[in-house]
Amino acid sequence: MDHADYLIVGAGLAGSTCAYLLRQAGCDVLLVERLDIEAKSKLCAGLVTPRALHELHNIFDTVPHSLFKSQFGVMRCIAAGITVDLHDIQMRSVERRELDRFVLDAYRADGGELLDRFHVRSIDLDAKRIAGTRDGEGREISFDTLVAADGALSFVRKELTGSSPNAILSLETTVANTGAPLTMDYEDGFIGYSWYAPCGDEAKIGCCAYIGEPDLDQRLRSFAQHMNVGYKRCRGAFIPTGSDVLLERDGVYFVGDAASLIAPPSGEGIYHALHSARMLARALVNKASYRALMRPVVAEIRRQYKLRSLFFDTRFMRCGIKLADATPYGAERAVKFALRHFAGY
Ligand SMILES: Cc1cc2nc3c(=O)[nH]c(=O)nc-3n(C[C@H](O)[C@H](O)[C@H](O)COP(=O)(O)OP(=O)(O)OC[C@H]3O[C@@H](n4cnc5c(N)ncnc54)[C@H](O)[C@@H]3O)c2cc1C
Numbered sequence: 001m002d003h004a005d006y007l008i009v010g011a012g013l014a015g016s017t018c019a020y021l022l023r024q025a026g027c028d029v030l031l032v033e034r035l036d037i038e039a040k041s042k043l044c045a046g047l048v049t050p051r052a053l054h055e056l057h058n059i060f061d062t063v064p065h066s067l068f069k070s071q072f073g074v075m076r077c078i079a080a081g082i083t084v085d086l087h088d089i090q091m092r093s094v095e096r097r098e099l100d101r102f103v104l105d106a107y108r109a110d111g112g113e114l115l116d117r118f119h120v121r122s123i124d125l126d127a128k129r130i131a132g133t134r135d136g137e138g139r140e141i142s143f144d145t146l147v148a149a150d151g152a153l154s155f156v157r158k159e160l161t162g163s164s165p166n167a168i169l170s171l172e173t174t175v176a177n178t179g180a181p182l183t184m185d186y187e188d189g190f191i192g193y194s195w196y197a198p199c200g201d202e203a204k205i206g207c208c209a210y211i212g213e214p215d216l217d218q219r220l221r222s223f224a225q226h227m228n229v230g231y232k233r234c235r236g237a238f239i240p241t242g243s244d245v246l247l248e249r250d251g252v253y254f255v256g257d258a259a260s261l262i263a264p265p266s267g268e269g270i271y272h273a274l275h276s277a278r279m280l281a282r283a284l285v286n287k288a289s290y291r292a293l294m295r296p297v298v299a300e301i302r303r304q305y306k307l308r309s310l311f312f313d314t315r316f317m318r319c320g321i322k323l324a325d326a327t328p329y330g331a332e333r334a335v336k337f338a339l340r341h342f343a344g345y
Contacts (some may be wrong), residue, residue: 004030004113006284007122007130007143009156011037012145013100014256014273015149017059020107030113030141032132034150037104037116043172043237044096044227044270045204047182052271053092059278060106067099068092069200072182077339079186080321084335091182093199099270123159125250145284146252149277152238154258165260167239168192170267171220172206173234187223193265194223205229208239208267210308219238238261239267242301247291255280263301264308272297300327317319 006022008015011033019031033040048056048068056063072091077084108114118139120132129142148156152167180203183196192209205218205227217234224231240257242264247254255261261272275297283290324334 001129002030002139002141003143004028004141005144006030006147007032007141007145007324008147009130009151010034010148010150010256010258011040011100011104011116012042012149012151012156012256012273013096013103013270014258014277015147016100016107016342017274017277018147018149018255018281019112020103020110020285021059021278023107023110023112025281025285027285030115030143030324031107032118032120032141033114033116034119035116037114040097040116042096042098042100043170043206043235045172045195045196045206045272045344046094046096046199047268048092048094049268049271052268052274055274055278057269059101059274061073063284064102066335067094067102069095070177070182070198072198074181076181076183078183078333079335079338081319082331082335084332084339085181086339089182092199093182093204095199099327120155123156125160125252147280148252148254148258149256150258152240152257154254156252157246157249157254157258160252161246165246165257166243167238167240168208168210169216169236170206170208170239171234171236172204172217173220173231174202175205175224175229175231177201177203178227178229183227185223185226187219192219194220196223196227196229205230205231206234210241210265239269242305242313245298245301247294247298253280253284261297261301264305272301 005028008019008031011031019029022029070093075086075089118134119134120130122131153164158164170292177198185194191211194207197204240260240262242262245260255276256273262269263277279293280290321331321334325331
């Protein structure tokens with residue numbers, strides 16, 4: 001039977017980053033991944049906020065400039081029927097496959113071990129052992145510490161708690177970059193949002209719904225039409241809502257989407273994947289409390305989750321905007337205020 005002091009399930013951004021940092025600290029780490037690492041891709045708009053960029057520079061000695069495909073100083077927002085351009089935005093975009101690969105390569109360059117195409121099937125916490133299959137063959141791995149970094153449909157979390165994180169469905173596809181600005185559409189009467197995110201010569205266009213949207217595909221098609229782009233097929237993926245953050249259960253630690261660490265309602269998860277991985281590695285190496293290190297971030301997510309219902313309440317938004325329109329501040333200032341405070345932009 002294989003053994004690892006630190007066994008990390010999921011070689012996405014959170015898992016690979018945590019593995020890299022533990023390895024840098026001289027720990028014995030094994031990273032296991034369900035998919036074939038060469039073929040794996042992640043559905044993501046790839047928007048990197050200033051704090052996510054800061055995390056990347058905090059974690060890695062050098063972050064290649066070539067990772068960043070587009071840079072934005074303006075973001076167009078459509079909310080409650082009003083279109084405003086937010087001007088003091090500092091956002092970049094990456095191709096997620098490349099970012100994830102960069103992190104994984106850094107881990108492997110340091111001698112880090114990866115077992116891909118390994119599907120975890122069961123967890124025995126008393127025996128500190130997981131069992132899984134690789135290319136049809138059964139395999140067991142024992143561990144001292146288990147880290148769940150297996151994303152929004154976390155198998156580890158389901159095994160331990162009976163359910164995966166609360167998550168919403170999103171659709172996304174890649175289209176040609178038309179030169180249109182980075183756009184977020186918080187369309188009227190739709191409890192969700194759509195995005196057009198340029199990424200070099202291409203752009204990601206997608207949408208997600210917080211409350212059951214009968215035809216998300218139709219929603220994406222009409223947004224694509226609005227943005228003057230066409231597409232044939234899109235893919236679906238889940239985004240945690242941030243309503244049920246879980247950092248630790250029975251000595252097992254959770255990072256990234258598996259921990260429901262995402263900013264509602266903007267869906268910013270890259271920062272949270274990097275930050276939680278860094279905080280967990282720090283806690284494990286220094287025998288500190290992961291919960292204590294994560295307290296400010298968890299409080300922020302809880303606050304954003306509560307405000308989220310106000311943000312998506314069209315009547316509240318409309319009323320606020322109407323009132324603001326009657327003041328010297330004007331409607332645009334009200335939309336900007338709402339986006340800053342409720343969506344974190
Ligand atoms: C459509 C979409 C657009 C998004 N856009 C943005 C954005 O623009 N900016 C932003 O900041 N965030 C965005 N996010 C959120 C962001 O992508 C996630 O929060 C982030 O990827 C979380 O990283 P992670 O490592 O926790 O999970 P993941 O990247 O999902 O990695 C989980 C890994 O675990 C593996 N795995 C799963 N189950 C098992 C198992 N049983 N055994 C072994 N391995 C397993 C998976 O194959 C995967 O490789 C978006 C998300 C979606 C869905």
